[in-house]
Amino acid sequence: KNQVEQSPQSLIILEGKNCTLQCNYTVSPFSNLRWYKQDTGRGPVSLTIMTFSENTKSNGRYTATLDADTKQSSLHITASQLSDSASYICVVTYTGGFKTIFGAGTRLFVKA
Amino acid sequence: DTEVTQTPKHLVMGMTNKKSLKCEQHMGHRAMYWYKQKAKKPPELMFVYSYEKLSINESVPSRFSPECPNSSLLNLHLHALQPEDSALYLCASSQDPSGSRTSTDTQYFGPGTRLTVL
Numbered sequence: 001k002n003q004v005e006q007s008p009q010s011l012i013i014l015e016g017k018n019c020t021l022q023c024n025y026t027v028s029p030f031s032n033l034r035w036y037k038q039d040t041g042r043g044p045v046s047l048t049i050m051t052f053s054e055n056t057k058s059n060g061r062y063t064a065t066l067d068a069d070t071k072q073s074s075l076h077i078t079a080s081q082l083s084d085s086a087s088y089i090c091v092v093t094y095t096g097g098f099k100t101i102f103g104a105g106t107r108l109f110v111k112a
Numbered sequence: 113d114t115e116v117t118q119t120p121k122h123l124v125m126g127m128t129n130k131k132s133l134k135c136e137q138h139m140g141h142r143a144m145y146w147y148k149q150k151a152k153k154p155p156e157l158m159f160v161y162s163y164e165k166l167s168i169n170e171s172v173p174s175r176f177s178p179e180c181p182n183s184s185l186l187n188l189h190l191h192a193l194q195p196e197d198s199a200l201y202l203c204a205s206s207q208d209p210s211g212s213r214t215s216t217d218t219q220y221f222g223p224g225t226r227l228t229v230l
Contacts, residue, residue: 041226043118
């Protein structure tokens with residue numbers, strides 16, 4: 001069964017600290033993996049996208065990694081800011097179609 | 113212009129009303145999507161249009177009727193909705209819907225329409 005699982009479900013960190021979010025997937029055949037940031041009541045915003053041949057991608061303070069062999073990805077946030085408080089969603093796309101599997105998301109709270 | 117716009121931002125309607133949600137993009141994308149998102153849940157795919165033709169309908173009830181008048185516009189017509197249809201409705205678009213193994217096609221999402229059905 002195609003699934004995307006994210007952990008932790010929620011996370012509270014202090015401003016300025018780093019954190020890492022996890023995404024494990026069993027989707028096959030794999031096309032790409034994306035990380036999105038979604039503020040409450042708003043549309044998701046793309047942070048990174050990686051195909052099977054890429055193992056790391058950075059976007060400012062966000063760095064995503066991908067291990068296509070173990071089907072694991074992580075999103076590392078450096079020097080967190082209050083504005084990083086949001087849901088972070090891992091999305092995996094099937095090869096050959098429009099089908100995407102959304103993870104349930106990790107709700108990140110950054111406290112002053 | 114890397115923006116997907118949606119109107120209205122908020123919509124309140126009764127179960128007997130007919131209303132429409134609108135989505136627009138000017139990025140030249142050839143695939144457009146409708147998603148439904150309930151609170152604290154990930155978005156659920158409803159419809160996909162590719163090159164202005166309906167490609168995927170995820171068994172959505174007929175009270176939701178999509179329409180793609182041209183490559184830049186996507187509508188969602190609503191009729192006889194139920195209170196449980198209240199949700200955030202998201203529109204997205206992407207450039208390359210081929211889904212190949214090397215595809216870096218990214219879906220760009222609009223801000224959503226918050227729908228409340230009374």
